[in-house]
Amino acid sequence: MPINTNxxxxxxxxxxxxxxxxxxxxxxxxxxxxxxxxxxxxKLEMPLWAALALKERKQCKIFPPECLTIEFLENRLxxxxxxxxxxxxxxxxxxxxxFIEFSKILLENAEDDIENPARVRYxxxxxxxxxxxxIEKKLNDLExxxxxxxxxxxxxxxxxxxxxxxxxGGIRKLDGGRSEDPKRHPVQVNGMQEIxxxxxxxxxxxxxxxxxxxxxxxxxxxx
Amino acid sequence: xxxxxxxxxxGHAGSSRxxxxxxxxxxxxxxxxxxxxxxxxxxxxxxxxxxxxxxxETSNDYEILKRSLINEEFSxxxxxxxxxxxxxxxxxxQEQDAVSKDMLVTHERKKFGMLLFSGTDRIKYIxxxxxxxxxxxxxxxxxxxxxSPIYKERLSTAELTHAEDYKMLLEDxxxxxxxxxxxxxxxxxxxxxEKKPDLSKTVFCRVLKNIVPRDAQDTAIQHEPGDVIMDKYxxxxxxxxxxxxxxx
Numbered sequence: 388m389p390i391n392t393n394x395x396x397x398x399x400x401x402x403x404x405x406x407x408x409x410x411x412x413x414x415x416x417x418x419x420x421x422x423x424x425x426x427x428x429x430k431l432e433m434p435l436w437a438a439l440a441l442k443e444r445k446q447c448k449i450f451p452p453e454c455l456t457i458e459f460l461e462n463r464l465x466x467x468x469x470x471x472x473x474x475x476x477x478x479x480x481x482x483x484x485x486f487i488e489f490s491k492i493l494l495e496n497a498e499d500d501i502e503n504p505a506r507v508r509y510x511x512x513x514x515x516x517x518x519x520x521x522i523e524k525k526l527n528d529l530e531x532x533x534x535x536x537x538x539x540x541x542x543x544x545x546x547x548x549x550x551x552x553x554x555x556g557g558i559r560k561l562d563g564g565r566s567e568d569p570k571r572h573p574v575q576v577n578g579m580q581e582i583x584x585x586x587x588x589x590x591x592x593x594x595x596x597x598x599x600x601x602x603x604x605x606x607x608x609x610x
Numbered sequence: 611x612x613x614x615x616x617x618x619x620x621g622h623a624g625s626s627r628x629x630x631x632x633x634x635x636x637x638x639x640x641x642x643x644x645x646x647x648x649x650x651x652x653x654x655x656x657x658x659x660x661x662x663x664x665x666x667e668t669s670n671d672y673e674i675l676k677r678s679l680i681n682e683e684f685s686x687x688x689x690x691x692x693x694x695x696x697x698x699x700x701x702x703x704q705e706q707d708a709v710s711k712d713m714l715v716t717h718e719r720k721k722f723g724m725l726l727f728s729g730t731d732r733i734k735y736i737x738x739x740x741x742x743x744x745x746x747x748x749x750x751x752x753x754x755x756x757x758s759p760i761y762k763e764r765l766s767t768a769e770l771t772h773a774e775d776y777k778m779l780l781e782d783x784x785x786x787x788x789x790x791x792x793x794x795x796x797x798x799x800x801x802x803x804e805k806k807p808d809l810s811k812t813v814f815c816r817v818l819k820n821i822v823p824r825d826a827q828d829t830a831i832q833h834e835p836g837d838v839i840m841d842k843y844x845x846x847x848x849x850x851x852x853x854x855x856x857x858x
Contacts, residue, residue, distance in 0.1 A: 390683050397735070398676065415722055417729040418672040419702050436732070437725050444721055481836070533812070533841035535833065544814050544838060544858050550810045551840060 390426035392488075395542055399488035405450040408441070435489065439496050442447040449500040454483060455490055457503060460510035467517045479518055479538040487515065522547055529554055531562045671695040671702075672733060677856060679740040684814070684857040685850070686843055687807035688747050688755060691766045692740070699733050705732045748773050752780065753804040809844040814857040 401418075407430050414423030422433050430450065433441075453459050466480045483489065490511055498504045522543060525536060533555065542603040674695045682689050698784060706726050713723030748765070752773050755761040765773060781800065788799070817837040823843050833839060838858070839846070849855040 390680065394739075397732075401676075401732075410720075410721075412722065415725065416706070417725065418733055419670075419699075420672075436728065440725055440728060441721065446721060533839065535840075536838045537836060539838040541858055548814065555812050555840065 390545075392542075392545065395485065395487045395545060398494060398541075399485035400426070400439075401434050402431040402483070402485055402489050404428050404435045404438050404493075406433050406438045406441065406447040406451060408447045410446055431470060435492060439492070442497055442500075449493070449497045451493060451497070451501045452489075455493060455501060455507060457506055457510065459516060460507065463518065464510065464514055467514065467521075477569050479521060479536070481538045482540050487500060488594050519546075520542065526551065526554060529558060531555075531558050616812055668675055672696045672736070675699060675736050675740055679743065681850065681857045682740065682743050682747070686809060686811045688744065688751065688761055688764050690764045691744070691769065693766055696740075698739065699737060703730050703733055704732075744769065745772070749776055751777050751807055753800065754806045757804075809842070809847070811843045812840060813843045813846060813857055814838060814840050815846050815850070815857050817855050819854040821849050821854045 408425040410425060412423060412425040412428065414421045415425075416422075417434065417437060422437070423431060425431065438447060438449050441447055461596050463482070490507075493501065494504060494508060494511075503509055522539070525534065528534065529551065534551070538596070564572050615856040671694070675692055678689070678692045678695070695848070707730055708724045710726035710730065713726060716723075735792065748769060751761075756773055756777055762770065780803070784800065784803070815838070817833045817835050817839065820832045820834060822832055824841075839855070846855055846857075
């Protein structure tokens with residue numbers, strides 16, 4: 388059973404969040420890690436899933452992390468635009484690993500603890516769209532040697548995996564007969580020029596994709 | 611029964627379908643341990659420190675297993691079995707089960723008991739998913755794994771037994787299906803059913819430590835922590851082995 392979006396949510400639920408407990412208790416050990424003691428109004432950090440379970444029983448208040456505040460999100464939106472304008476290669480701003488799942492879970496289950504949730508939702512959606520747009524454009528930069536990007540969240544990787552893997556597979560198939568040379572002009576997905584170039588380079592090359600793969604990895608592919 | 615089949619021991623008896631953690635009812639394990647024993651101990655600081663160290667270790671085991679699960683899911687080949695993490699978490703589950711059972715009978719501490727139950731279920735979920743992922747890989751690549759000493763070394767004892775049993779079953783099946791006499795199943799026939807790991811599979815990985823790109827002429831150019839690289843698994847294999855990258 389491969390990792391799916393439910394699993395990503397599961398991993399995001401292990402992220403820590405600040406809470407204010409409404410009860411007094413000793414420390415509690417969860418997954419081998421100690422949390423507490425619980426002494427209101429003292430804040431403490433707990434895994435998101437545990438915080439939500441306590442909140443369901445009206446036993447705590449959750450303090451949303453900084454990354455779910457309007458200031459932070461507006462700042463990130465500006466930063467995404469700034470990076471876009473000032474650096475041609477469209478880098479992404481830095482976000483926590485499970486940012487998207489984490490925000491979704493909190494908005495679904497602890498909306499009342501978030502200040503102006505409608506605005507937060509709007510900003511999150513906008514941020515998501517801007518980033519997705521940038522990532523899609525990266526597909527044009529895809530070359531036979533793969534791709535490198537900064538600050539992709541896990542959810543974004545999960546989303547682009549099928550398309551990018553398929554595109555890279557296609558590029559490698561087109562490029563199959565030749566050796567991987569980083570200095571060579573990259574083959575682009577949407578470039579007519581490169582296709583012509585391919586034809587020129589392809590002449591007299593009898594190596595099949597299977598041979599090429601075996602040569603590289605010493606592995607027989609039966610797929 | 612092989613270790614890899616012994617998921618029942620981990621508390622999911624009779625459940626063939628992997629489900630997200632719930633709050634099942636279980637038998638009380640025979641361990642007399644209370645949460646207070648761990649946190650409110652009347653012994654001296656030394657013991658507290660010991661407990662804290664143990665906490666840090668088991669918490670780390672949970673994180674290690676989560677990371678190993680993700681790596682295992684995306685890696686085309688079988689990776690090293692995390693025996694230490696599995697053993698430690700198995701013990702932790704037994705301890706937590708006993709503690710939470712005690713808590714649930716005390717009304718004031720019921721909410722904590724429920725939390726502990728859920729916490730234990732989360733550990734079990736990760737363990738079960740990890741073991742199932744490996745079992746699936748072993749069964750798919752059984753011939754390739756058993757023919758390679760490197761891959762064989764990566765299996766637990768129970769996984770190795772399971773792989774050998776599975777290979778025998780496969781051979782029996784082939785004999786029956788191809789209607790061959792017992793001694794006529796040649797290696798070449800078996801080899802045609804061998805599925806090797808596709809090391810040229812494209813994977814995504816996140817850089818954890820600075821690494822030099824494979825095509826860099828200048829070693830000053832490095833992949834930095836946080837970079838996400840998409841490339842062939844074969845090129846990321848060594849970096850994954852020394853924990854310089856994690857698969858995502």
